Amino acid sequence: MDYEIREEGKYRFLQTGSNDQETLLLLHGLFGALSNFKGIVQHFSKNYNVVVPMLPIFEMPIREVSVTGLVEHVHEFVEEKGFENLNVLGNSLGGHMALLYVLDYPEKVKSVILTGSSGLFESAFGSSFPKRGNYEFIKTRTQQTFFHPETATKELVDEVYDIVNDRNKAIRVVATAKSAVRHNLGDKLHQIQVPTLLIWGREDTITPAFVGEKFNELIENSKLVFVEQCGHAPMMEYPEIFNQHLEAFLTDLRGD
Secondary structure, eight states, rough: EEEEEEEEEEOOOOOOSTTSOEEEEEOOOOTGGGGGGGHHHHHHHHEEEEEEEEEOOOTTTTOOOOOHHHHHHHHHHHHTTTTSSSSEEEHHHHHHHHHHHHOOOEEEEEEHHHEEEEOOOOOOOOOOOOTTTOHHHHHHHHTTTTTSGSSSOOOHHHHHHHHHHHHHHHHHHHHHHHHHHSOOOOTTTGGSSOOEEEEETOOOOSSOHHHHHHHHHHHHHEEEEEEEEEEHHHHOOOOOOOHHHHHHHHHHHTTT
């Protein structure tokens, strides 16, 4: 994926187009990386301004590490860049952030797309995380994110392993995860009015299928689609199927 990561002030981000185009804002998860969104960026950059802010999970002062702190970073970034009428897509923690963002700044958002989102229930590394220095443990846990273990490439496993074995990064992962659990959104989701698409892996073990169903129940203007034989990151395991669902949703919104 030959896209340049730009740096402007305190912001690092990918942007494929200009503000003249409709913007698709992608928010990655706690262990997410730009590679997670490769299929989306390649497919949608032809017709959309695809923007991926690099979330400062590992750069924020430890006292400021929280899901709300990351949402505020995204808000400041959006304001700085002058983006409007956003289609906000989030995976895992990124979905949680998308929900908090639309709740705080509904005037900025045209639609929300969630896949494997936290915010209601999530089961991550559990009480045994972090287990530093054990590569096979991290490899197994990373593979369990997916229905097809081979989706967890060596590059991805190495990225997670490096995070877990960096004490400062590991502390921030735990702090952010705990913050997400504290910010349960079950009593607020009814406030979301924008069209919402839920794309869920049927075999997701981190935010199981019933979580997607609960989001669908609580967000009035929402549509839920399941991807069969798929885990926590449908856009990685089945990029073509994911893009088909997303394309149909966005096209319908545009009235094309």
